[in-house]
Amino acid sequence: MRKHAVAASAAAVLLGISGVCAGSAANATPTGAPVPTDAPRTPKTLVIGVDGASFDVLEQAETPSIHALQQGGLTATSNLPASPMAPTVSGAGWSTIATGVWPDKHRVTDNNFTNPNYAQFPDYLTRIEQAAPQRSTFVVGTWGPISTTVFGSAVDERVQGKNDADTTAKAVERLSTGNPDDVFVHLDEVDGAGHSTGSSSAAYRAALKTADQQIAKIVGAVEQRPDYANEDWLIVVTADHGHTPTGGHGGASRLERKTFVIAKGAEFAAGSTRDDVRIADIAPTVLAHDGIARKTDWELDGEAVNDIVPDDFDALRPKLRGAVDEKGLVGITGWTNEAPEGWTVDNSKMPTGGSTEFRGWTFMTDDFFSNAELGQHRENNVRSRNVFAVADSDEWDDVSPKSSRNFDSTLVTPEYPLNGAATVDISFVSDYAVDDPQGAGVRVSFDEASGLQPQKLVDYPANGTRANPVNQVEHFSYELPRDAKGRLPKSIRLNFSYSGINSAFWAIDQVRVSQPDAPTPDPAAIAVSAPSVAAGSAVTVTGTGFAPGEQLALELHSTPVSLGTATADASGTLSQRVTIPASAPAGAHTLVAKRADGSEVAIPLAITAAPGTGANGSTGSGANGTAAGNGTAAGGSVGSGANGANGATAAGAGTDAQGTAGAKGDGLAVTGASDPAGIVILGAALLALAGVGIAFGTGRARRTAA
Structure with a gap:
C-alpha cells in the first residue's frame, strides 16, 4: 500500500558495533582511544529501518555495508502476520518494531493510525525516557509518521527528513556533533522503488544499493565518534515488510511477509544466524542492552534476543523434511512427524490417509505452516518461534477426494518431576482457530504411583469463527491434587488433545513447566x-x-x-x-x-516403679501394722509398715537415704528408717x-x- 508520496519506513535493528563496515567511509581507525579504566563502556543503540526492503533481494544486491554487519553479528529472518491481524503495511510493521508487541495489542492495522494503543504499549524510546530520563534519545525519519506518531513526544528529539539523503545527513550530524544514546533512523526510498517497479526490478536493487551507502555513512559517524572506544554500541538493521516482484505489499505472500533482523554488538557472535528471532524482539533487545529491566506489566510479546530460550521442538530443525502431499510447498523444508525426545504422539484414533504432513500432531516451521494455504489465519501464529507443534484437521483433510473424517490426536509431554511444592506453573504459546465444530483441551496426568486421575487444565471453545479465539501465551498456576493420604504426586505430564472434522487448527509452542521452591518443613x-x-x-x-x-x-x-x-x-x-x-x-x-x-x-x-511394689518388687508389712501412705524407694519399690524399715510409707510421706519413707505405728508421720536426722529429700528428681x-x-x- 503506497503511503503519501513516499514509501513506508523500514524497521531498524539494534546492534552493538565493534568494527568498521566494509565499504563504509569509516574505514579509518576510530579516533577515540581506549581509556584504561575499570569503568564499563557506555551502552548506546542505533536502529536503522529500511522501508520495504525484501531480504531475499537484499542478500543478492550490492550492499557491502549491510553484509559487513551480517558478517560481524547476527542475521535472523522471520514472517509478519497478515490479515485479519494486520495487512503487511508500514503502520503495523513499524509499530511492532517500536513497541515490541504484535498488531493485536498495539492496534495499528493501517497507515492512518485509526485506533492505536500506544498509551498501553509505547515505543521503546519512550520507555527509555521513563526509566532513564538522563539518556538522550533521537529519531529521524523520511516518512512523517515515524517522528510524529510511532515514536511519542517523550523522545528528546524527533526530526523528519525531506528525503533519505536529508535523513542520513541529519543522523550523521547528530551522531558526529552531539551525544545521543539511543537513535532510530528511517529510510523510505527503497519502498518507493518497490511500489514503482517491483522488487524484481533493477531500480529496486539500485535503491537498496543507495540505502546501503547511506547506512555506511551513519555507521561511519558512530565509529568516528571521539569517545567511540569507550562506548558499547548495538546496531540493528531491519525492515517493516517486503514487496511483490511486480510491486506493492499488504498481502500475505512470502515475499511481502518476510522481514529480517541484522544486529551487531558485543552480545552477538560474528556471522551467527538464528531461526527464532522476530522483529518484535528489537525493542526488548534495545532495552536490555541499555540495562533497563523489563517489567511484567509491560506485556511485551518480544524478548531480548539473548533471553530467548530454545524449546524441545526447536531441536527438531535438523530433522525437518520437504513436502510430500502439500504440492504448494514444494521446495520448503519445514516439517516432521518425529516427536522430540521424551514427547509422544497418540494417533490411535486417527483414520488412515489424509495429508502426510498433517496427520495427527506434527512439527513445523512458520514458512511451511503459514504458507500451506494462505488466508486461513495460519499467518497469525506470530508468537510461536522456530519449530512448533501443529494439529490441523482442515489441511489434513484437504486431499483429493475430501473425506470429512474425524481428526483425533493427542500430544503428550515428557514427565516433569515435581519438587514437593503444592502448585505448578504451566505456560505455552497457543494459537487456536475454529471453523466447523471441533474440540481441544489440555489435561494434566500424574505418576502412576500417585493413583490420581487426569484433571482438566483448560478446554477451548468447540464452535465459532476461524478468527482466532485464542492467540496468546497461556499462563496457569495449577494447584496439585493430593491422594487420600494427603500426598502430592511426584510428577506430571501434559496432554494436548485436538479433534475435528475438516475444521481449523491448533498450534502450540514453548511449553514450560516450573514450580516455586518447595516450602521448608519444620523439623520433625x-x-x-x-x-x-x-x-x-x-x-x-x-x-x-x-x-x-x-x-x-x-x-x-x-x-x-x-x-x-x-x-x-x-x-x-x-x-x-x-x-x-x-x-x-x-x-x-x-x-x-x-x-x-x-x-x-x-x-x-x-x-x-509400678505402684505397690517394695524394695524387691514386692509388698510387705511392718511389725506394728500397715501405714496409710505410699513412698518410693531408690530401687523403685513401694512398701508399708509401722516403722518403715523396708521403705514403707505411712500417713505422711517421707523419703530416707535409701529412698524409703515410713511412719510409726501410731500413725504419726516421721522420716527415715529409724533415725530422723538421716533424712534426704529426693522427691521428684526424675520429674525435672x-x-x-x-x-x-x-x-x-x-x-x-x-
Whole structure:
C-alpha cells in the first residue's frame, strides 16, 4: 500500500558495533582511544529501518555495508502476520518494531493510525525516557509518521527528513556533533522503488544499493565518534515488510511477509544466524542492552534476543523434511512427524490417509505452516518461534477426494518431576482457530504411583469463527491434587488433545513447566503427654513435621524395646497412645520415633516403679501394722509398715537415704528408717526432665521441575 508520496519506513535493528563496515567511509581507525579504566563502556543503540526492503533481494544486491554487519553479528529472518491481524503495511510493521508487541495489542492495522494503543504499549524510546530520563534519545525519519506518531513526544528529539539523503545527513550530524544514546533512523526510498517497479526490478536493487551507502555513512559517524572506544554500541538493521516482484505489499505472500533482523554488538557472535528471532524482539533487545529491566506489566510479546530460550521442538530443525502431499510447498523444508525426545504422539484414533504432513500432531516451521494455504489465519501464529507443534484437521483433510473424517490426536509431554511444592506453573504459546465444530483441551496426568486421575487444565471453545479465539501465551498456576493420604504426586505430564472434522487448527509452542521452591518443613519433633510415667502405664506420643502418611516405629531406649508404630496424617502430625512395659526399670529413658530412612526423633522420658511394689518388687508389712501412705524407694519399690524399715510409707510421706519413707505405728508421720536426722529429700528428681523433642537426621533433598 503506497503511503503519501513516499514509501513506508523500514524497521531498524539494534546492534552493538565493534568494527568498521566494509565499504563504509569509516574505514579509518576510530579516533577515540581506549581509556584504561575499570569503568564499563557506555551502552548506546542505533536502529536503522529500511522501508520495504525484501531480504531475499537484499542478500543478492550490492550492499557491502549491510553484509559487513551480517558478517560481524547476527542475521535472523522471520514472517509478519497478515490479515485479519494486520495487512503487511508500514503502520503495523513499524509499530511492532517500536513497541515490541504484535498488531493485536498495539492496534495499528493501517497507515492512518485509526485506533492505536500506544498509551498501553509505547515505543521503546519512550520507555527509555521513563526509566532513564538522563539518556538522550533521537529519531529521524523520511516518512512523517515515524517522528510524529510511532515514536511519542517523550523522545528528546524527533526530526523528519525531506528525503533519505536529508535523513542520513541529519543522523550523521547528530551522531558526529552531539551525544545521543539511543537513535532510530528511517529510510523510505527503497519502498518507493518497490511500489514503482517491483522488487524484481533493477531500480529496486539500485535503491537498496543507495540505502546501503547511506547506512555506511551513519555507521561511519558512530565509529568516528571521539569517545567511540569507550562506548558499547548495538546496531540493528531491519525492515517493516517486503514487496511483490511486480510491486506493492499488504498481502500475505512470502515475499511481502518476510522481514529480517541484522544486529551487531558485543552480545552477538560474528556471522551467527538464528531461526527464532522476530522483529518484535528489537525493542526488548534495545532495552536490555541499555540495562533497563523489563517489567511484567509491560506485556511485551518480544524478548531480548539473548533471553530467548530454545524449546524441545526447536531441536527438531535438523530433522525437518520437504513436502510430500502439500504440492504448494514444494521446495520448503519445514516439517516432521518425529516427536522430540521424551514427547509422544497418540494417533490411535486417527483414520488412515489424509495429508502426510498433517496427520495427527506434527512439527513445523512458520514458512511451511503459514504458507500451506494462505488466508486461513495460519499467518497469525506470530508468537510461536522456530519449530512448533501443529494439529490441523482442515489441511489434513484437504486431499483429493475430501473425506470429512474425524481428526483425533493427542500430544503428550515428557514427565516433569515435581519438587514437593503444592502448585505448578504451566505456560505455552497457543494459537487456536475454529471453523466447523471441533474440540481441544489440555489435561494434566500424574505418576502412576500417585493413583490420581487426569484433571482438566483448560478446554477451548468447540464452535465459532476461524478468527482466532485464542492467540496468546497461556499462563496457569495449577494447584496439585493430593491422594487420600494427603500426598502430592511426584510428577506430571501434559496432554494436548485436538479433534475435528475438516475444521481449523491448533498450534502450540514453548511449553514450560516450573514450580516455586518447595516450602521448608519444620523439623520433625515428638512430645509426650507427661514427662514421667510409671512402668506398666500408658502415655500419649504426639509429633509434627513428618511427611504425610509417614510410618514410624516407636521404641523405648537405651536398650530398644518396641512400643508399636504410628502413622502421620495428611498434615504430617501424629498422635499415638503407647504402654510402657511393666518390666521397664525405673530411671531416665528416651522415647524414640524411628523413620524409614533410619533417622530418629527422640524425647527424654522418666519411668517410675509400678505402684505397690517394695524394695524387691514386692509388698510387705511392718511389725506394728500397715501405714496409710505410699513412698518410693531408690530401687523403685513401694512398701508399708509401722516403722518403715523396708521403705514403707505411712500417713505422711517421707523419703530416707535409701529412698524409703515410713511412719510409726501410731500413725504419726516421721522420716527415715529409724533415725530422723538421716533424712534426704529426693522427691521428684526424675520429674525435672523436660518434654522437649530432639531430632536426628531429618534433612531431605529437593528437586525442581524441568
